[in-house]
Amino acid sequence: MSDIQITIRDREGATHKIQAPTDMNMNLMELVRTWELAPEGTIGVCGGMVMCASCQVYIDSTHPLPDKTDEEEAMLSEAFFVKENSRLGCQIPLENSLDELEVTIAPES
Amino acid sequence: MIKTDILIIGAGPTGLFAVFEAGLLQLKCHIIDALPQPGGQCAEIYPKKPIYDIPGFPEILAGELIDNLMEQIKPFQPGFTLGEQATTIDHQEDGTFIVTTNKGTQHHAPIIAIAGGLGSFEPRKPLLDKLEDYEENGVEYMIKDPERYRDKKVLIAGGGDSALDWTIFLSDVAKEVTLVHRRNEFRGALDSVEKLQALKNQGKVSLITPAEVVALGGSQKLEWATVRHEENKGDTSEYNIETDHFIPLFGLSPKLGPIADWGLEIERNAIKVNNSLDYQTNIPGIYAIGDVNTYPGKLKLILCGFHEATLMCQSAYQKINPNKRYVLKYTTVGGVQGFDGSKKEAPKAVVKAIV
Numbered sequence: 001m002s003d004i005q006i007t008i009r010d011r012e013g014a015t016h017k018i019q020a021p022t023d024m025n026m027n028l029m030e031l032v033r034t035w036e037l038a039p040e041g042t043i044g045v046c047g048g049m050v051m052c053a054s055c056q057v058y059i060d061s062t063h064p065l066p067d068k069t070d071e072e073e074a075m076l077s078e079a080f081f082v083k084e085n086s087r088l089g090c091q092i093p094l095e096n097s098l099d100e101l102e103v104t105i106a107p108e109s
Numbered sequence: 110m111i112k113t114d115i116l117i118i119g120a121g122p123t124g125l126f127a128v129f130e131a132g133l134l135q136l137k138c139h140i141i142d143a144l145p146q147p148g149g150q151c152a153e154i155y156p157k158k159p160i161y162d163i164p165g166f167p168e169i170l171a172g173e174l175i176d177n178l179m180e181q182i183k184p185f186q187p188g189f190t191l192g193e194q195a196t197t198i199d200h201q202e203d204g205t206f207i208v209t210t211n212k213g214t215q216h217h218a219p220i221i222a223i224a225g226g227l228g229s230f231e232p233r234k235p236l237l238d239k240l241e242d243y244e245e246n247g248v249e250y251m252i253k254d255p256e257r258y259r260d261k262k263v264l265i266a267g268g269g270d271s272a273l274d275w276t277i278f279l280s281d282v283a284k285e286v287t288l289v290h291r292r293n294e295f296r297g298a299l300d301s302v303e304k305l306q307a308l309k310n311q312g313k314v315s316l317i318t319p320a321e322v323v324a325l326g327g328s329q330k331l332e333w334a335t336v337r338h339e340e341n342k343g344d345t346s347e348y349n350i351e352t353d354h355f356i357p358l359f360g361l362s363p364k365l366g367p368i369a370d371w372g373l374e375i376e377r378n379a380i381k382v383n384n385s386l387d388y389q390t391n392i393p394g395i396y397a398i399g400d401v402n403t404y405p406g407k408l409k410l411i412l413c414g415f416h417e418a419t420l421m422c423q424s425a426y427q428k429i430n431p432n433k434r435y436v437l438k439y440t441t442v443g444g445v446q447g448f449d450g451s452k453k454e455a456p457k458a459v460v461k462a463i464v
Contacts (some may be wrong), residue, residue: 039387041227041378051154052362072297078268078359080236109233109362 004099009060010037011099011105020094029055029089032105042108048090055089057104063101065092080109111188113139115425116208116218118195118368121444122151123191123399123414125178125222130422132185133440137448139188139216140196143229147254148175153361159217161434164412174411184447190214192253194229196367203392220394220425223373223380225401229361235340235357239325247331248355258283264334264350266322267358268292273301275358287315287350289322289336322355331355371395375379379403387424388417394428396421398451 001065003019006028010016020031021023029044032055050071056079059065068076072091076082086106092098114132117124120142128138139412148171152332156172163169167274169177193210198221200206233238240248252258252275263283268290274295274297276288294300308314309368318336324335326349333349340346365378373390374381380397382388384404390394398421399414407413426435444454 003432029285034378039378041363041365045227046150046154049155051158052360054362070294071296074268074292077290077292078187078296080233080359102366 002096004094004096006031006098007094007100007102008032008035008037008095009102009104010059011107022094022096024094024096027090028057028092028094031094032089032090036065038105038108043105045091048089049089050075053088054108056081056086057089058083058106059085059087060102060104064106065098071081079106081106110207110212111139111190111216112396113137113216113218114383114429115139115220115222115422116141116206117187117222117224117385117406118142118208119149119224119226119401120144120147120189120191121224121226121399121400121414121420122174122178122411123152123226124149125175125182126415127222127224127398127418127422128182128185128187128417129175129178132182132448133377133443133445134422134426134435135379136422136426138185138188138377139190139218141190141193141210141214141216143192143194143231145192145243147179147191148172150363151175157253160411162410162412184445184449184451184453186448190216198362198371198395206394221244221396222226222421222425223368223395223397223401224399224414225365225368225397227400228365229363230361232357233362233365235275235322235359237322237325240375243325243327243331243355246329247353248325248357252279252356252359255279255282258354260284260333261353262351263287263354264289264322265356265358266290267360268295268297269358269360270297270301271360271460272358273297273305275356276303276314277301277308278380285315286313286351287317289317289320291319291321322357365401367419373397376403379407385401386420388421388422396425415443 002022004022006018008016033044043054045054053075072088114136115138117140120140128276131138151171152175158167160210193212195208197209208216262285266286266289280286309316320336322334323337326333333351337347342415380402381404382397390397398417400409446452
């Protein structure tokens, strides 16, 4: 079992250092839900189908991430509070290369 | 006043299947849903996405599942109050309930089954100053009566299916239609994108991309919107567009809404129920089934909602008919007898001697 460390700032501004598994086919949105860092019903609403933007996060570190798919680009183009470093958490699988990743959960909209 | 045996709130798969199970027990159902069509998330968010864990269906599109459920419950003639949100509940002295919608439609039933999923879908509003001042005065988030836009100037914002579809539809109705989207690319069915391209080429709609509406203005009612338009990379200008209506279509997000104030025990945006028995809430006669409920070990799966709906109906039957004894009959044995007079049953086996 291999774990990586991810730092997540929640919507209230609190910081959480989370040990995240890389061998469970999990993504960043699911990690936030597992640890209940945002209330149920306000994150991952569509379950990870890239059909809402409730799992939007800002990437605060410089880790290389998978490119945005057309679907993710399109969804973000309709989301609110979008910044240059916005991504959808459901599109970021937890992998070893993301050790010490730092993210902030975007406001609910 | 609409009267029924079980009033179901939410027309998603769980709510629809509850109609079938209730029908087998000769109980009538009426469904309220805030969306204009049945199907809940399956119809609104992901109709074209496949689902792989519906028992007996190796693969089925969410939209097809809803069509199938509608067909399955047809014999039980459910009533629908669509496009209205259940807002208040009044407890009657005899233990029954009256539920009233935001449009004042009243429903009277001895049993309430909340199958509200993640809540009722409310439009996502763009972050614009004075937006709320113009609601009902030029700003609308849903198009209910297209005639309202006849010979008017309409500005639509968004890049998904509903923005595309309404732009195309209103191009025949309104005097002018302008669509503003943050990107040049649109996310929608291919034929809608092609149709829009054709309308643009014919000059029937104006497309402004990549751009966004950044301000609204007008005295008393909406008169103009300010658009920030990036014509070329790094070349951004702001200008005003005269318009009678602004329709931002940025999707819908579910909110538990008024149900949260009905006195039900709520935990993490879900309604607590008794899962060891019948999925009843802390208020006798009110049940919660499907994604809207919570209990130890809860899984938000459609197949779990079907199970919960089935047990809920048994409990509702006992509550409505306290003196009747009930024995479960398989549909293969008893068939399905609709309230519409239809009857489905297994064909009789042929018993004949071979000589």
